[in-house]
Every structure is written in structure tokens, then in C-alpha cells.
Amino acid sequence: MDEIIRLDHIKREFHVGDEVVRALRGVSFTITRGEFVTIMGTSGSGKSTLLNILGCLDVPTSGEYYLDGISVREMSKNDRATLRNRKIGFIFQNYNLLAKTTSIENVELPLMYNRDVSHAQRRERAVNALKEVGLGDRLMHRSNQLSGGQMQRVAIARALVNDPVIILADEATGNLDTRTSYEVLALFQRLHRDGRTIIFVTHNPELAAFSSRTITLRDGRITSDVRNEKLASAAEVLAAMPKEEEE
Amino acid sequence: MDISNLLKICIKALLNNKMRCFLTMLGIIIGVASVIAMLAIGNGSKQSIRSEIGSMGSNMIMVSPGNGRFGGVRQSGSSMQTLKLSDYESIVKQSSYVDKITPTVSASGQAIKGSNNTPTTIYGTNEQYLDIRGYEIASGSCFTESDIQHAAKVCVVGQTVVDELFSDGTDPLGQTIRFNQIPMKIVGVLEPKGYNSMGMDQDDLMIAPYTTVQKRILAINYIQGITCSALSEEYSDQAIDEITKILQTNHNIRIGQENDFNVRSQQEMMETLSSVMDMLTMLLAAVAGISLIVGGIGIMNIMYVSVTERTREIGLRMSIGAKGRQIMLQFLIESIIISVAGGVIGVVLGVLASKLIGLFGTATAVSTFSIVLSFLVCVFTGVFFGWYPARKAANLNPIDALRYE
Numbered sequence: 001m002d003e004i005i006r007l008d009h010i011k012r013e014f015h016v017g018d019e020v021v022r023a024l025r026g027v028s029f030t031i032t033r034g035e036f037v038t039i040m041g042t043s044g045s046g047k048s049t050l051l052n053i054l055g056c057l058d059v060p061t062s063g064e065y066y067l068d069g070i071s072v073r074e075m076s077k078n079d080r081a082t083l084r085n086r087k088i089g090f091i092f093q094n095y096n097l098l099a100k101t102t103s104i105e106n107v108e109l110p111l112m113y114n115r116d117v118s119h120a121q122r123r124e125r126a127v128n129a130l131k132e133v134g135l136g137d138r139l140m141h142r143s144n145q146l147s148g149g150q151m152q153r154v155a156i157a158r159a160l161v162n163d164p165v166i167i168l169a170d171e172a173t174g175n176l177d178t179r180t181s182y183e184v185l186a187l188f189q190r191l192h193r194d195g196r197t198i199i200f201v202t203h204n205p206e207l208a209a210f211s212s213r214t215i216t217l218r219d220g221r222i223t224s225d226v227r228n229e230k231l232a233s234a235a236e237v238l239a240a241m242p243k244e245e246e247e
Numbered sequence: 248m249d250i251s252n253l254l255k256i257c258i259k260a261l262l263n264n265k266m267r268c269f270l271t272m273l274g275i276i277i278g279v280a281s282v283i284a285m286l287a288i289g290n291g292s293k294q295s296i297r298s299e300i301g302s303m304g305s306n307m308i309m310v311s312p313g314n315g316r317f318g319g320v321r322q323s324g325s326s327m328q329t330l331k332l333s334d335y336e337s338i339v340k341q342s343s344y345v346d347k348i349t350p351t352v353s354a355s356g357q358a359i360k361g362s363n364n365t366p367t368t369i370y371g372t373n374e375q376y377l378d379i380r381g382y383e384i385a386s387g388s389c390f391t392e393s394d395i396q397h398a399a400k401v402c403v404v405g406q407t408v409v410d411e412l413f414s415d416g417t418d419p420l421g422q423t424i425r426f427n428q429i430p431m432k433i434v435g436v437l438e439p440k441g442y443n444s445m446g447m448d449q450d451d452l453m454i455a456p457y458t459t460v461q462k463r464i465l466a467i468n469y470i471q472g473i474t475c476s477a478l479s480e481e482y483s484d485q486a487i488d489e490i491t492k493i494l495q496t497n498h499n500i501r502i503g504q505e506n507d508f509n510v511r512s513q514q515e516m517m518e519t520l521s522s523v524m525d526m527l528t529m530l531l532a533a534v535a536g537i538s539l540i541v542g543g544i545g546i547m548n549i550m551y552v553s554v555t556e557r558t559r560e561i562g563l564r565m566s567i568g569a570k571g572r573q574i575m576l577q578f579l580i581e582s583i584i585i586s587v588a589g590g591v592i593g594v595v596l597g598v599l600a601s602k603l604i605g606l607f608g609t610a611t612a613v614s615t616f617s618i619v620l621s622f623l624v625c626v627f628t629g630v631f632f633g634w635y636p637a638r639k640a641a642n643l644n645p646i647d648a649l650r651y652e
Contacts, residue, residue: 057566057645078570085568092649096563100263110567112252158567 089159274542279593289528371460562648582633590625
């Protein structure tokens with residue numbers, strides 16, 4: 001199986017005043033193509049630090065990190081920016097869409113930073129990504145005209161548009177109500193079935209049931225790493241929920 | 248990311264904050280417009296002064312006797328008798344840069360006609376004087392070469408003299424008036440020229456053959472000056488050099504010795520006046536320039552606010568692959584767009600304002616130089632004041648920027 005991510009004894013220390021905070025104390029795991037991994041941990045467990053390192057926003061103090069076979073630790077800032085642009089799709093809790101900007105422009109954004117993509121290709125790929133998340137009819141809506149669930153789906157489309165090797169979702173359902181959360185989860189599961197590799201970072205243990213593997217962090221160390229053989233379906237949960245009143 | 252993408256992003260960001268963007272621009276607009284208007288007013292007054300001097304004959308060169316000594320007593324130039332008709336003749340013969348030339352003598356006195364009289368000045372010249380000074384004959388004609396040879400009692404009079412002596416409206420042509428008891432026949436009347444920039448009435452004069460003034464009025468055999476014109480303005484300096492050399496030879500002045508004559512051109516006078524005007528213009532422009540700087544600080548301030556306000560956006564852009572350089576360019580281009588757009592509007596307003604001021608009577612002249620200058624200053628302002636905020640944006644840590652509340 002293709003190895004997408006390999007972490008070797010990753011340590012990350014922060015210096016706060018005279019104190020040294022050890023956010024990660026030697027984390028090792030590998031993630032292969034097509035996995036849907038939930039990284040779980042309470043606040044302070046080091047999951048945000050881990051996510052930053054996985055997303056090439058930060059580099060480990062020691063240990064090696066290989067993304068798609070490339071060692072990240074020695075890379076320059078600019079090279080990491082390019083790596084993020086080509087290989088990673090980010091999804092944030094608060095969507096981080098550009099204000100007063102249409103869905104399509106938001107989705108096009110990562111491709112704007114890629115010289116190799118022409119204007120026409122950019123538009124086409126953005127439209128396709130939006131169709132993939134079910135927003136084919138919302139291309140020209142501005143971000144303030146969309147609901148929370150729709151905004152998160154635009155953000156997912158933005159993460160898909162550069163065809164990344166890994167999608168990193170940081171509490172992607174954290175700001176959504178239960179029903180919309182399951183809708184978004186169902187979307188993630190569909191992407192997973194289509195062969196995408198997804199890392200979902202959350203503090204909510206309920207969500208672990210929907211992913212194929214759960215890594216639990218505590219105090220900067222992995223306390224458990226289990227495969228989930230019986231995948232729950234978010235779509236089924238959604239169907240079982242009482243229908244909302246149509247307005 | 249290429250420049251056209253960047254431009255699109257920047258314009259979009261600016262349009263999202265139209266009011267703020269416009270107010271920031273306003274600082275630049277006012278600055279540029281006032282710089283252009285001030286320079287236009289300065290240039291306009293300079294040009295009107297130049298053209299006034301030019302109307303006196305801009306390529307005119309005047310030779311006058313210099314200060315000298317009579318037995319150890321320093322004398323003023325006007326009482327010197329060093330310039331002779333032979334000097335005039337040698338300049339005529341030897342010079343190549345001099346176009347028209349006349350010896351001059353002058354006397355003040357009372358012009359009388361019947362019961363009317365007026366104080367005026369009579370200039371003794373040859374017929375080329377009119378061309379050199381830019382006088383035109385309105386009626387009649389100028390005196391002739393033979394009048395000069397015979398020291399004929401004829402004269403050409405200016406309009407002021409005509410008005411004073413012929414207040415009843417008689418045609419002055421052919422009439423005889425008296426100047427200091429000498430009867431003189433009017434053969435021509437000059438086209439009025441009005442007052443010059445120094446407030447001198449250029450029509451209050453009589454012009455007669457220099458021989459007449461020399462012999463009949465002043466009873467002298469020297470001349471008081473030589474007035475001539477260079478071939479054109481550009482040759483003024485050469486002509487001055489040439490005349491100086493000829494006169495030095497004539498007067499046996501050795502190297503290192505003080506000249507007993509002065510050679511001056513209108514050009515010099517024009518330059519003196521121009522330099523005064525230049526100074527005034529610069530002063531005006533400097534005041535206006537300060538407002539441009541204030542406008543620039545406005546840009547810097549707004550760009551700072553913008554960077555802070557859009558910290559999350561910057562974090563997002565970085566996380567999806569924007570390099571620091573690209574973030575920096577984005578903000579730099581935004582500030583340049585503000586300043587350049589403000590500059591363009593400012594130029595248009597400045598030109599309009601200058602035209603408007605021109606309508607109210609103040610001479611204005613918009614120079615291409617001032618437009619180019621203020622435009623370049625705008626671009627510079629955009630870069631200079633946009634640089635620091637843009638660098639701040641580029642140096643943000645994406646992790647912190649994404650979490651910024």
C-alpha cells in the first residue's frame with residue numbers, strides 16, 4: 001500500500017519564557033492511501049501541534065516527517081508553501097472563506113497560487129469541486145449568503161480543488177449543528193469511498209465511529225491506535241433523524 | 248501566481264472596502280491636485296513675466312558705459328563719455344552674432360504743442376531701434392537714413408505723448424511739436440505697447456535720429472549706449488562675448504583690467520526674475536507636497552488596519568500555499584493601486600482646478616513635468632508607505648494568523 005504520511009519519533013517543543021513545553025513527545029505512525037483517520041485528543045493533548053506539523057505549517061523539533069515520500073523537516077518556508085499548495089487540502093472549523101467573495105472564487109483560490117494551472121482549467125476544476133460537494137447550483141453565491149453547512153462544503157471543495165494527497169480537517173464539524181455535522185460527515189465518508197485520504201482532527205469521541213482508524217493522543221503521546229472494522233454510516237444516521245420542517 | 252491574478256485579488260479586496268479605499272485615496276488626490284495646481288500657478292506667472300519681458304525684445308543686448316575714474320574720482324556710468332560712435336561702427340563691421348544695432352542717446356525734457364505740454368524722454372537712435380525694442384509704427388513711417396545724416400528735426404512719438412499733446416483729437420502726423428525749444432516734425436506714431444512688468448509706460452517716449460538728439464538737443468559727440476539684438480535668443484551669450492571683445496580692443500583694455508563698459512542682455516534679467524519665480528513655485532509645491540506625504544501616511548495607516556483585519560485571510564492564503572513574497576506583493580500592490588488611482592484622479596482634478604483658476608484671471612500653465620513628477624511621487628508613496636505593512640503581513644506565522652480572533 002502507498003505510504004502517504006510517515007512520522008518517525010516526532011518531537012515538538014515550545015519555549016515559553018524559561019519553560020519548555022513538550023507538545024509532542026515522540027509520535028510515530030504511518031498513514032497509507034485511502035485511509036480515513038480520526039486523530040482524537042482532549043485540549044492540550046498536542047493534536048493541534050500534530051496537525052500543524054502534518055500540514056507543513058510547522059516543523060518538528062526532532063524526528064522525521066515524510067509527506068508523500070518527501071522529507072519535510074529540512075525544507076525552506078517557501079518550499080513548504082508550495083508543498084502545501086500541491087499536496088494538502090485544509091479544512092478549518094471556522095471555514096475561513098474570504099468574505100464577500102463568491103463560492104467559485106473561494107474554491108479557485110489555491111489554484112491561484114499554482115502557476116501551472118491556466119485560467120480556464122482553474123474555473124473548470126473549481127466548478128467540478130463544487131459539484132462534487134453538491135453545490136453546483138451555488139457557484140455565484142457570496143460566502144455571507146450561505147448557511148454554515150454550505151460554507152463548510154465550499155471549504156471542502158476548496159480543499160479538493162488541487163487534488164491533494166491528503167485532506168486535513170481541523171474540527172470540521174465543530175461549528176455546525178448536529179444534523180449539518182452528519183451531512184458533512186457523510187460527505188467525508190463519500191470522499192473516503194472515492195479513495196481520498198483524510199485526517200480528521202477532533203475532540204469529539206462520537207465521530208471516531210465514522211472513520212476507518214482512530215489515533216488517540218494524550219499529553220503528546222499516542223495512547224491508542226485502533227482500526228475500526230465496523231464503519232458506521234453517517235448517511236444512515238442522517239436518514240434515521242427526524243426530518244426537519246420545511247420552511 | 249502571476250501578476251494578473253494578483254491584480255484581480257487586490258482590486259477585489261479594495262472593492263470590498265470602497266468607502267475606506269476612497270477616503271484613503273482622497274489624501275493622495277488632494278495632495279496631487281494641489282501640487283499640480285500650485286505648480287501651474289507658479290509656471291503661469293513665470294510665463295507671463297517672461298512674455299512681458301519678451302515683448303520688450305527678448306534678445307536685446309544693451310551696452311552702456313561702465314564706471315570709471317576721472318582723476319581718481321569714481322564716476323557713475325551715465326556720466327562717462329567712453330562710448331563713441333566708432334564703437335558702434337566697429338560692432339557693425341566685426342560682429343557676426345548681432346542682428347540689428349543702434350547707437351542710443353537720450354534726453355528728458357518737455358514736449359510742447361500749443362497750450363499742451365508733457366514731460367517725456369526723447370531717444371536718439373537709428374531706424375533699427377523699433378525692431379530691436381519690438382515697436383510697431385501705427386501710422387506714418389519711421390525717419391530715414393538721410394534724416395540721420397542730416398540730423399533732421401523729425402521724430403516718431405508714442406501714444407501717451409500723442410494723447411497729452413493732441414487731446415483735441417487732431418491727427419499728429421505732419422504736425423510740428425517742440426522738445427526743449429527744438430521744433431520737431433512728427434513723421435510717425437507708434438503702436439501702443441502699454442506698461443511693462445516694472446510698471447514703466449512704454450508709450451511715453453519720442454524717437455528721433457541719434458544725430459539730431461546728439462547735436463541739436465544734447466550737444467555731445469559721444470553716445471550714451473548701444474542697443475542691439477542677437478540673431479536669436481540662443482546666440483545672446485555669444486553676441487555678448489563678441490561685443491565685449493570688440494569693445495575691449497577698441498578701448499585698449501588689457502587682460503585683467505576693468506572694462507569701462509557694461510554689456511547686459513534681457514536674457515539675464517529674465518533669468519533673475521525666473522529664478523525668483525522658481526523659488527516661489529518651489530515653496531508652493533513644497534507646501535502641497537507636505538499634504539501628499541500626509542496622504543501617504545494615511546495609506547500606511549489603512550494598510551496596517553487592513554493587514555490586522557485580514558490576518559485570518561493571510562493565514563488561510565499561507566496555509567493553501569501562498570508564499571510570504573506573494574502575500575507581501577498583494578498588500579504592496581493594493582497600496583500602489585490606491586496611490587496610483589488617487590494620483591490619476593488627482594492629476595485630472597489638478598488640471599481642472601488649474602484651468603478654473605485660469606478662468607478667474609490668474610495665469611496658470613500645467614506642465615507635463617509636474618504631472619509626471621506627481622505621478623512618480625504617487626507610485627513612490629504607494630511603495631514606500633505600503634512596504635512596512637506588507638512586510639508585516641508577509642512575516643506573519645500562518646499558525647498564529649489562522650487562530651487570530
